[in-house]
Amino acid sequence: MTAMPLRHAIATCLLLLLLAACQRDQAGTAAAPGADATARKAQDADAPAGRDTGDAQPAGPGRSDGAAASSEEFPALVVTTLDGGRYDLAERRGRWVVVNFWATWCAPCLKEMPELSALDALREHVEVIGLAYEETDADTLRAFLAKHPVVYPVAIVSTYDPPADFPTPRGLPLTVLVAPDGRRVKTFLGPVTALELEQAIEAAGGPAPGEGA
Template sequence: MNTLRNLFIPLALVGLTAVVGCRREATPAAAPVAAAPVATPQPAPKPIAPDTKFPTLKLTTLDGQPFDLAAQRGKWAIVNFWATWCGPCLKEMPELSALDAMREHIVVVGLAYEDTTEDDLRAFLVKHPVVYPMALVDVYNPPADFDTPRGLPFTYLIGPDGGVVKKYTGPVSARMLEEDIAAAGGPAAG
């Protein structure tokens, strides 16, 4: 039985080659076709978790108050990962603070992404005050529904429906955020 199988497989391959070869010869007017690259098996794409598009974020801010991103629905939320040692982060803080204070349709939350203590962070914020809530997040266990920052600052713009509108790696400005809010259907700046 194995002998028949061993003979059948090579004969089948020869027959298949002959059939394919005949087809090519049957259409001599066709332009030459480049050989297709051999596809290597790829792993199946990882399914996107529903929370990735509509992230959840529940934490306690440095002033002891709860912050729940879901409670901000109806507003544009800016979730800003930053660190005290990050120069561009410090430069954007006053603009983020002004947005939070001057625009009723915008709320900002700062997530200090560094290995420090809450007391040290509070002392830092005395010298660099902002009006928006701040929280210290664990660099070894960042919020699950957000990408781990590969650079700072790292900012998310969340729409009034709770969905991610845009991600920014690097510094943002009030103007940039307001233009992106307007482009996504929100109110124009001014």
């Protein structure tokens, strides 16, 4: 008569141990770091040409939810420009920065370059950095820019190792607007005008178009 209750007791103990193990497995499983950022980056890169891919949500040290700022929200960029200088996006705090991916073979890129150059020259609160996204060398690019001059600095970035904190270009031009606090606020895939950039700056809390010169 005692054999049946003993087997029940052993079975109950085993069941409890299995349930405890399952709970430990679930508690130890977390999303891979950067998984959400990778998915959003892929959505940005696949957006139709000329489409604004949207605004990043405000984030950073002042966030009330205590969440840490991601590299997608506050991108880093350190490149060597054609003149041998070091360009560090983190040192541009206090200004709106237009990060423009382009290539010498890209006709829409060449069409927007004069507007970007004028924006950089005429607006003290805005600066542009051009990233030549193609397989070329410095001498070839300097010769090209001698015929298509711009006032802003230009650097070559590898198509095999593009800046990690920015969307990987699936089409050109690709332009990213970075706020004075270092936050990425808007991304454009396709040609963008100076007016559209100034309107984006105003929408993000900056000066209205034509102001802040």
